[in-house]
Each structure stands twice: as structure tokens, then as C-alpha cells.
Amino acid sequence: MIERRTMQGNGEHHANDRALPADARADGFASPFDRAHWFDLLETHGFAGDGRFDAHGRANGTEAWLALRREGPGHLSALANWYSFAIRPLYRGESDRAAALRALFASLRPHAVRLTLYPVPDADRDGVAAALHSAGWWVTGEAAGDRHWLDLAGLDHDAWWASRPGALRSTVQRKAKKGVVDMAIRTTFDAADWAAYEAIYAASWKPEEGDPALLRAFAQGESARGTYRLGLARIDGAPVAAQYWTVEDGTAFIHKLAHVEDKVKASPGTLLSAALFRHVMAVDGVRRVDFGTGDDAYKRDWMNRHEPLWRIEAFNPSRIAAWGPALKAFARHMLRKKP
Numbered sequence: 001m002i003e004r005r006t007m008q009g010n011g012e013h014h015a016n017d018r019a020l021p022a023d024a025r026a027d028g029f030a031s032p033f034d035r036a037h038w039f040d041l042l043e044t045h046g047f048a049g050d051g052r053f054d055a056h057g058r059a060n061g062t063e064a065w066l067a068l069r070r071e072g073p074g075h076l077s078a079l080a081n082w083y084s085f086a087i088r089p090l091y092r093g094e095s096d097r098a099a100a101l102r103a104l105f106a107s108l109r110p111h112a113v114r115l116t117l118y119p120v121p122d123a124d125r126d127g128v129a130a131a132l133h134s135a136g137w138w139v140t141g142e143a144a145g146d147r148h149w150l151d152l153a154g155l156d157h158d159a160w161w162a163s164r165p166g167a168l169r170s171t172v173q174r175k176a177k178k179g180v181v182d183m184a185i186r187t188t189f190d191a192a193d194w195a196a197y198e199a200i201y202a203a204s205w206k207p208e209e210g211d212p213a214l215l216r217a218f219a220q221g222e223s224a225r226g227t228y229r230l231g232l233a234r235i236d237g238a239p240v241a242a243q244y245w246t247v248e249d250g251t252a253f254i255h256k257l258a259h260v261e262d263k264v265k266a267s268p269g270t271l272l273s274a275a276l277f278r279h280v281m282a283v284d285g286v287r288r289v290d291f292g293t294g295d296d297a298y299k300r301d302w303m304n305r306h307e308p309l310w311r312i313e314a315f316n317p318s319r320i321a322a323w324g325p326a327l328k329a330f331a332r333h334m335l336r337k338k339p
Contacts, residue, residue: 019054020065024090027097028123029288030249033084037221039067045214047081053111057103062093064100074113074321082210083218085147085253085292086309087117088124098131105135105314113319119145119293119309128312137314138326140333145309146295150302151288157281168301172274175267181240183275186230189223193230196239197258204258215244215256222246229284231276233259233268241268243276251288252280273302 026034043052049069053076057064066089067079078087089104091097108115115137120128125141132139152160161169175181186193194216201209209215222228227248233241241259245252259269280286291299293309300306315326 019056020067020090021092024063024065024092026088026090027127029251031085031251031290032218032222032227032246032248032253033080033086034088034090038084038218039079041214041217041221042079042081045211045217047214048079049077052079055104055108057100057105057107059099059103060096062091062096062100064097064104065090065092066104068115071116074319075116076108076112076114077116078118080119083215083255084119085290086119086121086124088121089128098127101127101131102135105132105137109136109316109318113316113322114325115314115316116311117314118311119147120312121147121309122307125310125312132312132314136317138317138322138330139312139314140326140329141310141312142333143308144311145293147293147307147309148291148295148299148303149288149305149307150291151305152281152286157278160277160281163304165301168270171267171270175271176274178266180235180266181268181271182234183272184232184234185276185279186232187223187226187228189220189228189230193232194219196232197230197242197244197256200239200242200260201256201258203260205261206258219244229276229280231272231279233272235263235266235268240266241272243269243272245276245280247280247284247286250286251290252276252284252286253290254292277302 020036020039022036024036032038042048047069049071051070053068053070055066055068068076069079071077080087089101091100117128129139129141155163198212219228227246229245229247229252231243231245232239240263243257244255246255257269257273277289280289289303291303313329315322315329
């Protein structure tokens with residue numbers, strides 16, 4: 001392990017390679033994208049750019065980490081890819097997380113000209129930006145994505161379903177009565193089930209899967225943790241729709257969904273969604289459902305909350321190489337704000 005240290009104020013600042021501990025946790029509810037195992041998977045499957053860099057700060061008995069990658073000389077960015085719902089700081093200890101995060105960003109200034117973080121959840125944006133400012137960075141940010149999620153707020157499945165659009169409820173009722181689509185929900189990984197999912201995805205309207213080996217490894221790991229949910233729909237025994245979800249800490253995460261296009265009249269994807277929503281509410285007892293990134297119109301039929309995801313750009317004013325990119329970034333930001 002490579003470790004670099006400096007001292008500043010009452011906080012100890014250092015940045016470590018491969019330093020992220022398994023027990024570090026984010027603020028708020030847990031997510032599969034907040035664990036050391038997820039970042040290890042990204043690194044193993046080639047998403048660490050020019051090298052992984054786990055930033056670390058400590059202050060007042062609390063530690064903070066942020067998994068990053070080297071984009072090029074002097075440029076660090078979030079260790080994330082298209083499967084990631086979010087990137088946010090992870091902590092060990094609770095006494096002063098704001099100070100620990102300031103320490104983390106201070107630790108990066110000797111090592112980076114520029115820092116890019118995306119996708120930052122709306123709830124974390126202000127804290128991350130404030131910590132960067134106080135650590136001496138120039139900071140700008142913009143909404144660069146969307147997140148739809150469901151807050152049940154005490155509703156059970158039936159009350160939630162009654163609140164959904166009439167057209168959706170009518171479709172599910174009519175197509176379910178026909179009895180054409182058979183559905184099953186698996187809670188452990190099975191190679192044959194996963195092969196069916198991959199075949200459905202390949203025959204769907206979806207673009208080519210970005211990294212099927214990473215997704216399979218992720219699913220196997222989640223199965224071992226007991227969080228795995230795979231829904232499969234069949235017509236006459238042939239798989240026609242599949243969805244991969246995980247469940248933890250009162251939240252269901254919808255990772256992947258696909259259906260065979262020539263079977264769309266039977267609405268297997270819609271019926272499968274309805275079955276999975278019922279399962280995670282009635283069986284798993286979730287309080288939230290996270291539909292991940294993207295502003296697809298169909299998500300609004302199932303969700304009741306929408307918020308932006310943020311791209312935060314930070315520039316190191318002590319490095320002349322940062323001044324030009326910073327000027328361009330701030331100019332773009334000002335132009336977008338004009339009516």
C-alpha cells in the first residue's frame with residue numbers, strides 16, 4: 001500500500017491506494033454502490049482508468065474515503081461506470097464527518113489539478129461542494145442526470161398500487177387475466193436463470209450490454225449476500241422478460257430490465273415489474289425503490305419522486321494547469337444560467 005501524508009490544522013490528511021475498508025459506510029441508507037467490493041469489481045474489470053486512487057481523510061476521530069480513478073495527468077474522477085447509481089463519500093465514525101471530508105479533499109490538493117465527481121446524489125451535493133470549497137478548491141456543478149425513486153412513506157402495496165396511473169393498473173389487470181405469462185422470482189443466483197436473462201437482453205431493444213462479465217460477478221456476489229432478486233417471465237416455456245434487482249436496508253434497487261420485443265403485446269415486462277414490486281413490498285418489506293439513473297418516461301408510472309444527479313467539477317487554484325479548464329467550466333456554467 002502506498003501512503004502519502006501531510007498535516008494541516010487539527011486534521012490529518014492522507015491519500016492511500018487500495019485503502020478503502022470493508023466497513024466504511026455512506027450517510028443515509030445503504031447501497032450496493034457504496035461498498036469496497038463494488039469498487040474492487042470496477043477495478044478488476046478495467047474501469048479504474050490510469051489507476052485507482054482511494055482518497056482518505058481523518059479528523060476528530062472520524063475517517064472519510066472516496067474511491068477515485070486517474071483519468072490522466074493531474075485529473076482524478078469518481079470510480080464509477082454506467083451501472084453505478086451514485087458516488088458519495090464513505091465514512092467510519094460519526095463524530096465529525098464534515099471535517100473528515102474536508103480533510104479528504106485537502107489531501108488531494110498536492111496530487112491533483114482537477115477532480116470530477118459524477119453521479120453525485122442530490123442529498124450529497126451541498127456537503128461535497130462545501131467540503132471542497134473549505135479545502136481550497138474552485139468548485140462548480142451542474143445537474144447532469146436524473147434519478148427516479150419511490151418513497152412508500154408508510155404505504156403498503158395495495159395503497160401504493162391504488163395511487164398508480166389508471167392505464168398502468170388496467171394493463172396489468174387485463175393482461176394478467178389472460179394467463180399467458182408465467183412468472184418466477186429467484187433469490188439465489190443460478191447459471192441457467194442468468195443465461196436466460198442474457199438471452200432476453202440480447203433479443204431486446206436494449207443496446208449491447210456494457211460489461212456482461214462484471215454484471216454477472218456483481219449478481220453472484222449479491223446472491224452470496226442474500227440481496228439478489230431475479231424476475232423471469234415466460235410464455236409457453238420460453239423466457240421473454242427478465243429483471244435484476246437487489247434488496248438491502250429497506251430499499252430495492254432496479255439494476256437491469258429487458259423483454260423480447262416481439263412479445264410486447266402480452267406485456268411481459270409490465271407484468272413482471274408488477275410482480276417484483278409486490279414481492280419486495282410484501283415479502284422483503286422495503287420502504288423505498290430506486291430506479292437508478294435516467295429519465296425514461298415509463299419510470300414515472302411506478303415512482304413518486306424525481307431529483308437530479310450532479311456533476312461536480314473542482315479545480316486546484318495552486319496549480320496553473322487548472323486555471324484554463326476552470327475558466328472554461330465557469331463560463332459554461334454562467335451561460336447555462338442565462339434565461
